[in-house]
Amino acid sequence: MSYDLELFMLSPGQDLSAVLASLFDRDVNSGPLVETKEKGKASLAQALTSEGSDLVAFAMDYQAIAASKQISPSLARERFRQIELHEAHDEEGIHVAVYDDFVTVSVPLTHQWRPPGELMHQTWACLERVVAETGYAVYDPQLDIVLDLKRDFDQVLSHYATLAADVPSIIARAAGGSRPWWRFWS
Numbered sequence: 001m002s003y004d005l006e007l008f009m010l011s012p013g014q015d016l017s018a019v020l021a022s023l024f025d026r027d028v029n030s031g032p033l034v035e036t037k038e039k040g041k042a043s044l045a046q047a048l049t050s051e052g053s054d055l056v057a058f059a060m061d062y063q064a065i066a067a068s069k070q071i072s073p074s075l076a077r078e079r080f081r082q083i084e085l086h087e088a089h090d091e092e093g094i095h096v097a098v099y100d101d102f103v104t105v106s107v108p109l110t111h112q113w114r115p116p117g118e119l120m121h122q123t124w125a126c127l128e129r130v131v132a133e134t135g136y137a138v139y140d141p142q143l144d145i146v147l148d149l150k151r152d153f154d155q156v157l158s159h160y161a162t163l164a165a166d167v168p169s170i171i172a173r174a175a176g177g178s179r180p181w182w183r184f185w186s
Contacts, residue, residue, distance in 0.1 A: 001109040001167060002095075003142060003160045005123070007130050008102035010137035016146065020139070023102050029081050037100045038081070040134075044098050045083045047133050048126065055096060055126070058084040094123055096130075103130050109164045116161040124153055 008023055010016065049055050066076040081100075087093035093114075095106040107123050127138050128149055138147040143159055145152070 001170075002106040003109055003163060005105045005107075005127065005147075006102060006139045006141065007105070007127070007134070007136040008139070009135065010139075010146065016139070029079055029100050033078060033081065034100065041083050041098045041100070044103070044130065044133050045085060048085055048096060048098075048129055053126075053129075054087045054089060054122075055085040055094070056088045058086055060084065094119070094126060096126060103134070103136065105130070107160065109160075109167050111164070116164055117157060120153070120157045120160055124149065 006020075006024075008019065010019055045057060049057060060080060062073045062076040062080070065071075065080055066073040069076065069079075071079070083098040085096040085098070092108055093111065095108075097104045097106075105123060105126055107119060111119055127147075130136060131138065131149060138149060139145075140147050140152075140156060142163070143155065147156065
């Protein structure tokens with residue numbers, strides 16, 4: 001369970017729902033490899049893992065991906081060519097995925113050892129770095145708004161903290177609720 005933020009190019013006046021549909025209603029990294037996009041992803045990953053950052057690149061196991069998807073390793077490399085980053089000291093912490101045309105930042109709702117404010121401040125620094133490097137907009141699907149990083153921190157932190165606080169009760173209900181999982185109407 002995570003709090004996800006999506007970053008992508010959004011021009012003034014452009015329809016948000018159309019942009020979201022064009023990015024997320026298709027295979028990720030679909031189509032052939034484009035060298036300029038590969039260089040852009042590598043440059044962004046370098047900026048995100050630079051000095052002062054705790055993010056490190058995650059090595060993709062293309063053999064395992066190929067086996068699980070029943071495809072060749074070369075096709076796995078083509079389809080799963082995003083760059084995955086996670087915190088060096090905490091693999092269960094902030095996760096960043098840099099794709100051809102967008103970036104996702106995921107913050108775990110189940111994180112126990114860092115207070116929500118600290119975790120969200122680290123996330124915000126990551127968002128600011130991505131925006132500075134790419135010019136991308138930041139969309140929060142939980143709030144269904146495009147964020148203003150100068151103004152919306154408190155609103156996002158409050159929502160994140162509320163959701164994170166609800167996780168134990170959600171898990172408890174799922175593990176031993178009094179009604180069957182399919183009975184959603186009462």
